[in-house]
Amino acid sequence: MTALLTASDLTRSFRAGRKRMFRPAPRFNAVDGVDIEVARGETLAIVGESGCGKSTLGTLLLGLAEPSAGRVLFDGQPVRGRGGDAWRRMRRRIQVIFQDTNGSLDPRLPIFAQVREPLDIHRIGARAERDARTRAILGAVGLGPHLWQHVPGELSGGQQQRVVIARAAILEPEMIVCDEPVSALDVSIQAQVLRLLRQLQRDMGLTMVFISHDLAVVRHVADRVAVMYLGRIVETGSAERVFQAPQHPYTQALLAAVPVPDPARRTARVLATGEPPSPMNPPPGCRFHPRCPHAVPRCRSEVPALRPIAGRETACHVAGALDAEITRIAAE
Amino acid sequence: MAPVLAAQGLSVAISTRDGRTVTPVRNISLALDAGETLAIVGESGCGKTMTCLALSGLLPRRAQVTATSLTLAGEDLATLDRRRAREVRRQRLAVVFQDATNGLNPVKSVGWQVAEAVRLRAGGSRAAASAEAQRLIGRVGLPDPARIMRAYPHQLSGGMNQRAMIALAVAGNPDVLVADEATTALDVTVQAQILTLIAELQREVGMGVVFVTHDLGIVAQIADRVAVMYAGRIVESGPVGEIFAAPRHPYTAGLIASLPRIDRRERDLSVIEGQVPPIDAMPDGCAFAPRCQRAADDCRRTSPPLARLGGVHAACLHPLREMA
């Protein structure tokens, strides 16, 4: 399996607070030294709570923002192509579905024109052909002709999300980055949209990066997951392994906290105390240590690197030992 | 034992600015025992928030609330005048909303706001209220209560503000706590902490909790009984175990089946097609009929009443059979 998208040592820093006289403004890393590979045709999910940097990572992978350090290669080429032409070519290959559907659509333009617009921008085909392709994709996402001349404000949230999906898919990109594509939707509508995304992926052979805070949705869609905490990846591996037996204490806390829709299994537990600290002022060492039930002195000073444990990579000083401990106890 | 909060035939009608009237809640009945947790679950626009505001007496005046009876701690609010009803609610019922950071007054300190709640519900001197407020702030798990007392909402995180809101709500030991999407805006690890906190306080104080949410996972984890709402009506209600194990209403069943699950991976979710009809264009008959695969002609004519079916109540002419 070859990687379609490779990101290495990706960092993006922002100014924290206001500039002071004679002093540079303090900075913090919203994304801090992240390595990621996405293989052709797979779905990689990036999960984490608010402020973990997952959306910032998304814009870096898309090439919509310049990383402060590190680089992103798409099919061997820099994702932020030099010059307008290279940039535009790259836009045809990577597309995005943003979190705020309503905001990412022009409130004034009928949806038909908005879905056709990418073809206009990239000057693909003649007018008639563009219209034909637009009709086809609108049909494929389940928006009937009676809606085509409506403006976004007249559609429901689910319908707006379909418009955004159609607009991203019409260029037939190789990869789509979805940033919280269903988090604003009701359960029944969410299921419809998830099904649509899955269909598109199958039909078009899409590679997907799926950014979400909803672990149940991620479990449903992802082949692989990367769990982020305060700008860093703390655990990454196949979805099956990570969800079955999480190794990092944060992943464990996260999974344990998700309420399971089954009254026979009241398992929701609190494994992490407190709340995530501000990303502007992260704790030293392992960033999770103040909330971690397994923290040892070493966690306070030494940043753990990702290392292979139990068939996935985990950035934790104690994870392997815990695992070994459990294995030892189980063996006895 | 008489329920601590019970509503019979509760409806809410709102006249819109252009002179029409919409009814976001239509003829629903609920009962909550002391110490019990009742979850009202449904998608946006189903009327669950309206129900919660109607129970709490917080709807604006242009909304008309009607009910055959609405009893809170033994008093029928439907027969009392507005002032007296507010008095009873103030003593007996507390509310927690979704957005705690905006729900707290930005120009007053957290301690002042909790103390105000103590004084309004339980009376007493300023000093006593302040001391009680500090105790409550400590009780809901906020670190360094003396400092939090002086802090303003913008200085605290969303989770901390939600804790402060809970402190404010449980001041004076109310009989009923109404929580409207109280954890929706929070991260999942913080949500788990808040849910645990509410359960603890519920045990300590012995209050009944009405938990309004769209999240079936939370319902399964905390509720004793469930009421599922669709398009302003309760379509199914009953003990949580039976509802999840053997839903009788096709909507409930569809909702549960369309939920991605954390505990197992499903290749494909089953999907309820279509969307909720707009509130000013409700179809005749069963509101779910246009989306329902079991719908027959009679569903489009008559609106099914809530009827007893085994352990649960369901409003459906063609309910699902008991599953094994």
Added chain:
Amino acid sequence: MTIAAAPAPSRPLTHRLGLGGLRRVPAVVLIAFAVLALALVVTLFAQFMMPYDYDAMNLRARLTPPLPWEGSNPAHPLGTDKLGRDVLSRLLIATQTSIALALLGTIIGAVLGTVLGFLAAHFRGIVDEVISALVDFQAAMPYFIIALAVLAFMGNSIVVFLFLMAIYGWEKYARITRGLVLSAREEGYARAQHALGAGPLRTYGIHILPNIVSPLIVQLTVNFPDTILFETSLSFLGLGVRPPLTSLGQMLGDGRDYLVTAWWLAVVPGLTIFLVTLAMSIVGDFLRTHLDPSLQD
């Protein structure tokens, strides 16, 4: 509180253009529109409407009162002034001057402000800092009084006057444009356009500009009465429009000296100014609630 946000039913085209509910326009607003239409007609065609040359003197018919009053003359329905000039003719020309000046000033100011707002939002950095500082400065100084001093010393120049009127109020457009463009860029459809590969010209021209037009038009209607008052006040003080030209403020300032003997010389132009600004305010309020509910004060 959320009053069930049902999906909007499909609406006719007028609604989509933001002109929803135009059929239910209140009578007051209709009257206000009529007043403005009349003012516009006067502005365009005053020369053809006036019964006399506005400067023609008739010393034998000085200070004739307007029609219903005793001693009036039907040939001069609004009376005559101290030099026997026809007040109606003067009023028409004065209205033309005042409205044309205010319109020109408002439009120049709006264009200037909008362009600067766009520049600030597009380039950010030092351009933004400078333009924002100018906006703050403009808002922090007593502009009317400075304009007064400049006019007094620069003398009787209609160009200087127009320039001062254009500068008056530009910062409001700049502030609005900058804010709207920034929000569209940061989290809105402009970001989506960028991701699709669209260039900035396309994004601004096709998407952002049409979307900020209606708040700008609302601001225009809110600003226009202010600009009229700016012009008339300065002319009233004898500093804006000066003879032989005339404007409503100048007429009123002249008439003030004859309050005891010829009240109509002040009341007629004063009432006209009042009617125009009132009509514009009413129309502005109406447009604000119907074109752009998000733009509340």
Added chain:
Amino acid sequence: MSVRFVIVKLLRAILTIWLVVTFVFFVLRLSGDPVAQLLPDDVDKQTVQFYRELWGLDQPVGVQYLRYIEALLQGDLGISFRNNLDAFQLVMERVPKTALLGGTALLFALGFGIPLGIYAALHRDTAIDRAIMSVAVFGFSLPNFFLGIMLILIFSLQLRWLPSSGSGTWWHLLMPAVTLGTGFGAQIARYARSAMIDVTNRAYMRTAEAKGAGQTRKLYVHALPNAAIPIVTITGMKIGELLGWAVVTETVFAWPGIGRLLTSAVAMRDLAVVQCIMLILAVTMVSANFIVDLAYGWLDPRVRAQRQGER
């Protein structure tokens, strides 16, 4: 409040004042020779030259500017060309009159505007709300020179109740203050109404209701402290406008304040007096803004925290 905040504010204030003063200085110098304006047409060249040298107008503009700033820093604001009196003293004699007029008008505007606006907001969409707001639209569309003239026509010339011009008694103050305050009060009423409506729609008002707070408590303890913030802002922003209208009002009623002085001084090209008035006005506006800033910190803990350097 941190020292840093005060220093930044002070620097910005000085910058604004300096910009106004400089701008005015150059505009005045670039617009012709004031000496020719002041002296009779038939004076000989030597007299003209004498006065030019006396007032330093023979120097290049740059030198004049430096001298002006130097004198300014020493507190010397120059001599009136017209009557050789100290410009600063001349202006300061008039300041109390204008302050009296402006202050009364401001009190009048706030005293009517805020309660009416709040009352309208609390009775939103009722007949009383529409009535108050209609009056407000009339109020701020009414040019105040026209209002002033109408008042004079009615109360001085027809009814002969009030004096039409001058100052001295409270009766003299009445019409000018009403004239100056009406438009401002109408605007304040509108802002107060929208501020109050905004606040009543906030979630924390529902929390107060859920606590069981009564109407009075909700209004005075919860709503007003929040609504006060935008009302104070707008009042501060509009002070400059009020000063502008004061000039017009003083002219209408022949009120002997700095507005009247300004109009006569510009007519006579009395440079020193005009510059001095501009300086005083700029200082007034900057001080008004500073007071608003202070009020902010007092009203809004979010601003207070920001100033103390918290995040």
